[in-house]
Amino acid sequence: xxxxxxxxxxxxxxxxxxxxxxxxxxxxxxxxxxxxxRTEAERRAMIRTVGPFxxxxxxxxxxxxxxxxxxxxxWYGTLMTALYPxxxxxxxxxxxxxxxxxxxxxxxxxxWRTFWDVTSFITNLLPAFLWGLIMANMVRGLxxxxxxxxxGSILYxxxxxxxxxxxxxxxxxxxxxxxxxxxxxxxxSELHRRARRAALTWGAAASALVLAFVYQGFIRxxxxxxxxxxxxxxxxxxxxxxxxxxxxxxxxxxxxxxxATGLTIxxxxxxxxxxxxxxxxxxxxxxxFNLTVRNAxxxxxxxxxxxxxxxxxxxxxxxxxxxxxxxxxxxxRAQDERIPGGQSDGVRPGDTGQSGPY
Amino acid sequence: xxxxxxFSTLDLSRFQFATTSIFHYFFVPFTVGFAxxxxxxxxxxxxxxxxxxxxxxxxxxxxxxINFAVGVVTGIVQEFQFGMNxxxxxNFVGNIFGVPLALExxxxxxxxxxxxxxxxxxxxRLPAWAGLASIWIVAAGTTISAFWIIIANAxxxxxxxxxxxxxxxxxxxxWAIVTNPKGLEWxxxxxxxGLTVAAFFVLAxxxxxxxxxxxxxxxxxxxxVALVTALIGSAGVIAAGHAQGQSAVRDQPMKYAAFSALWxxxxxxxxxxxxxxxxxNAGRENRFELSVxxxxxxxxxxxxSGRAQGINDLQRAYEARxxxxxxxxxxxxxxxxxxxxxxxxxxxxxxxxIYTWRWRTGKLETPGRLYPLLLVMPLAPHLANFSGWIATExxxxxxxxxxxxxxxxxxxxxxxxxxxxxxxxxxxxxxxxIGLDVFLLTRTARAGMHEPDxxxxxxxxxxxxxxxxxx
Numbered sequence: 084x085x086x087x088x089x090x091x092x093x094x095x096x097x098x099x100x101x102x103x104x105x106x107x108x109x110x111x112x113x114x115x116x117x118x119x120x121r122t123e124a125e126r127r128a129m130i131r132t133v134g135p136f137x138x139x140x141x142x143x144x145x146x147x148x149x150x151x152x153x154x155x156x157x158w159y160g161t162l163m164t165a166l167y168p169x170x171x172x173x174x175x176x177x178x179x180x181x182x183x184x185x186x187x188x189x190x191x192x193x194x195w196r197t198f199w200d201v202t203s204f205i206t207n208l209l210p211a212f213l214w215g216l217i218m219a220n221m222v223r224g225l226x227x228x229x230x231x232x233x234x235g236s237i238l239y240x241x242x243x244x245x246x247x248x249x250x251x252x253x254x255x256x257x258x259x260x261x262x263x264x265x266x267x268x269x270x271x272s273e274l275h276r277r278a279r280r281a282a283l284t285w286g287a288a289a290s291a292l293v294l295a296f297v298y299q300g301f302i303r304x305x306x307x308x309x310x311x312x313x314x315x316x317x318x319x320x321x322x323x324x325x326x327x328x329x330x331x332x333x334x335x336x337x338x339x340x341x342x343a344t345g346l347t348i349x350x351x352x353x354x355x356x357x358x359x360x361x362x363x364x365x366x367x368x369x370x371x372f373n374l375t376v377r378n379a380x381x382x383x384x385x386x387x388x389x390x391x392x393x394x395x396x397x398x399x400x401x402x403x404x405x406x407x408x409x410x411x412x413x414x415x416r417a418q419d420e421r422i423p424g425g426q427s428d429g430v431r432p433g434d435t436g437q438s439g440p441y
Numbered sequence: 442x443x444x445x446x447x448f449s450t451l452d453l454s455r456f457q458f459a460t461t462s463i464f465h466y467f468f469v470p471f472t473v474g475f476a477x478x479x480x481x482x483x484x485x486x487x488x489x490x491x492x493x494x495x496x497x498x499x500x501x502x503x504x505x506x507i508n509f510a511v512g513v514v515t516g517i518v519q520e521f522q523f524g525m526n527x528x529x530x531x532n533f534v535g536n537i538f539g540v541p542l543a544l545e546x547x548x549x550x551x552x553x554x555x556x557x558x559x560x561x562x563x564x565x566r567l568p569a570w571a572g573l574a575s576i577w578i579v580a581a582g583t584t585i586s587a588f589w590i591i592i593a594n595a596x597x598x599x600x601x602x603x604x605x606x607x608x609x610x611x612x613x614x615x616w617a618i619v620t621n622p623k624g625l626e627w628x629x630x631x632x633x634x635g636l637t638v639a640a641f642f643v644l645a646x647x648x649x650x651x652x653x654x655x656x657x658x659x660x661x662x663x664x665x666v667a668l669v670t671a672l673i674g675s676a677g678v679i680a681a682g683h684a685q686g687q688s689a690v691r692d693q694p695m696k697y698a699a700f701s702a703l704w705x706x707x708x709x710x711x712x713x714x715x716x717x718x719x720x721x722n723a724g725r726e727n728r729f730e731l732s733v734x735x736x737x738x739x740x741x742x743x744x745x746s747g748r749a750q751g752i753n754d755l756q757r758a759y760e761a762r763x764x765x766x767x768x769x770x771x772x773x774x775x776x777x778x779x780x781x782x783x784x785x786x787x788x789x790x791x792x793x794x795i796y797t798w799r800w801r802t803g804k805l806e807t808p809g810r811l812y813p814l815l816l817v818m819p820l821a822p823h824l825a826n827f828s829g830w831i832a833t834e835x836x837x838x839x840x841x842x843x844x845x846x847x848x849x850x851x852x853x854x855x856x857x858x859x860x861x862x863x864x865x866x867x868x869x870x871x872x873x874x875i876g877l878d879v880f881l882l883t884r885t886a887r888a889g890m891h892e893p894d895x896x897x898x899x900x901x902x903x904x905x906x907x908x909x910x911x912x
Contacts, residue, residue: 134558134562135558135559135562135563136558138513138554138555138557138558139551139554139555139558141513141517141554142546142550142551142554144517145516145517145520145546145550146543146546146547146550146551148520148521148524149520149539149542149543149545149546150543151524152520152523152524152531152535152538152539152542152543153535153536153539153540153542153543154539155535156531156532156534156535156536156539156609157531157532157535159523159524159531159535159539160524160527160528160529160530160531160532160535160853161528162524163521163524163525163528163531164524164525164526164528164853164854164855167525167853167855167859167863168859168863170521170524170525171525171863171866174517174518174521175863175866175867175870177514177517178514178515178517178518178870178874179870180514181510181513181514182510182511182514182874182877184510185506185507185509185510186507186510186877186881189507189881189885190881190884230532231528231532232854233854237855237856237859381535381536381539382536382606382611382612384611384612384613384615385536385537385539385540385611385612388540388612388615389540389543392543392544392547393547396547396548397547400547400551403551403552403555403556404551404555407555407558407559410559410563410566410567411562411563411566
């Protein structure tokens with residue numbers, strides 16, 4: 084049998100990459116909604132681009148956490164305790180976001196919808212930023228002592244490097260959401276044109292922030308040293324890829340743009356996890372306290388069991404998720420509502436104003 | 442700083458876990474039973490090809506969606522909390538406890554979240570059989586999910602299939618963990634409990650519309666399906682509960698003694714069961730007690746001569762085994778929560794039997810004088826679940842893993858200020874959610890089957906309408 088802890092570390096990275104790829108565009112769409120949609124019909128159209136998918140996309144983060152818990156219990160406790168406020172805020176945000184998705188369309192009233200639009204914006208903003216913050220802190224190292232005990236201020240997580248990391252994921256998810264919209268909205272509609280402009284704007288911002296983070300990471304953490312490659316290679320590759328996205332957007336190759344933003348997310352996640360290895364959580368208090376793939380892992384019996392179950396179920400899950408995307412592949416058109424007399428902004432007596440989810 | 446406002450990190454973390462679990466559990470059993478009822482209704486609609494039945498299914502599907510959203514998002518909190526607030530616990534049991542959690546995600550969560558969307562939004566794009574299969578897959582998913590989470594919890598109450606290595610529990614026999622007898626009994630108890638939550642809700646909604654003579658043909662069907670579910674659920678929950686009590690006498694005797702407020706081991710040839718008591722931990726006795734002879738023996742052993750050990754004897758035995766310490770749970774909340782749960786269980790069975798009798802005598806659709814009771818009955822299973830969790834989780838203190846790890850050794854080293862801050866935030870968010878959920882459920886349920894007001898060309902809106910509303 085190969086080195087099981089390494090296999091599971093790799094799988095954890097893969098699951099995080101899938102999660103950031105999938106929920107990344109959900110975050111992006113949620114963040115772009117107030118900027119792109121001008122009418123209620125356009126707002127609904129944007130929500131519908133992720134409607135049938137967001138819940139299953141989000142399950143990947145539950146899997147990521149479950150896998151760390153089962154395969155690297157020591158890492159799980161250390162990471163979550165050390166970054167307590169960041170994770171607590173993410174949880175509160177994921178609650179608000181999920182409910183905003185489901186409840187927004189339940190009542191046909193202007194203030195009700197505005198409330199959920201605001202909730203949706205904030206609750207997409209927080210995780211999009213905080214995931215970058217968490218990843219940056221993982222790479223930077225945490226003050227953990229013996230047995231993974233956290234020995235720092237709980238505000239430790241909020242430092243220049245990690246805030247930059249947060250801004251990088253935030254802008255990258257915005258860009259990813261914009262390229263996703265280009266694939267999912269009705270072509271050559273006004274909304275589609277606005278999405279392209281947003282992608283170009285955010286593409287420029289994301290380029291700057293991701294490059295800044297990569298450069299900072301290169302100085303601060305020796306992030307790329309572990310790969311045994313030329314150190315300028317990663318910043319150069321990141322710059323090249325961002326240029327490709329920009330080019331694809333200008334020549335209107337939308338699928339290429341989406342693939343490129345997706346790959347940026349996947350490669351960034353790979354770089355973060357790759358640079359951690361063979362540690363899972365480096366300690367700033369001394370190398371002796373580093374949590375490594377080996378000393379944080381579960382026993383071989385547990386890992387073997389997890390391997391068999393995952394080998395059975397992961398292909399199946401990916402299969403039906405792909406099928407799900409295929410079933411709802413049609414582009415979404417912003418269309419006016421059918422309610423007699425147009426939208427009602429107040430609930431009339433006897434008018435339940437209900438429409439069900441979305 | 443070890444305390445804030447007199448509360449330690451341990452107190453606050455316990456309170457946070459209790460409240461987030463109980464909030465979460467208002468929604469979870471609902472989805473377990475409700476998915477099954479909806480799948481049954483969808484099957485009837487598929488068989489009869491009756492558009493009224495299809496509308497009825499969509500109507501209840503809409504109510505399902507309102508609950509499902511909150512159930513999913515509050516569940517994420519449960520998983521992350523183990524790492525955030527219970528680092529000692531994660532380190533100690535991760536090898537074992539993390540596995541059923543991961544399996545739950547792999548086998549259930551993806552299924553539920555993907556196929557629920559396919560069932561609802563895919564109505565116009567999938568063949569009818571695929572839609573029907575989707576809702577049954579969702580129902581299976583909720584059951585699988587309940588199974589794995591109960592297996593995880595049962596391991597904490599009755600650890601099996603492990604050995605201690607380097608200060609942590611290590612899995613040695615996965616099959617023993619999956620077939621943990623405690624887990625199987627609990628699963629039966631919680632799954633049938635889930636049936637009652639959904640059944641009494643559907644009964645209430647159906648009765649409401651039957652009384653108003655709205656869509657009588659359709660709501661008559663949902664009333665009957667829910668009634669059968671309520672009968673199976675309440676009878677099953679009592680039978681499984683009885684079995685659980687008997688196994689607790691063997692493997693969690695302290696919890697069993699707390700359920701019965703049994704301080705001293707009975708001296709005679711039989712064991713009475715206390716009906717009413719005022720237990721006092723300070724005095725280690727009951728200030729007042731009213732009990733029935735022989736009933737205790739019957740409940741615990743199915744005979745009239747068995748005797749369980751009392752709390753005071755158990756405390757002495759535990760001190761001898763685990764060293765000095767307090768091994769007695771806080772008895773009065775455990776005792777009373779247990780009694781509230783049992784009482785509500787019998788109330789649910791009684792109501793199901795009354796309506797089954799009315800069905801036999803042909804008076805099913807006239808809710809009669811008991812109609813107001815039917816409208817408040819949906820609260821009963823929720824309250825029973827609430828009390829059940831209080832009884833079982835407080836009853837096993839001070840252990841977080843029975844006999845292996847104490848709750849006080851499991852908690853993360855956190856500044857209590859932060860725990861308090863986020864505890865307050867979770868409370869605010871959860872109370873808002875419950876308010877919104879109840880508001881939307883009552884509003885949607887009272888509106889009945891109606892025409893959707895939004896045309897959604899790419900993702901279809903619900904297609905359920907009132908009878909004849911579509912001319």
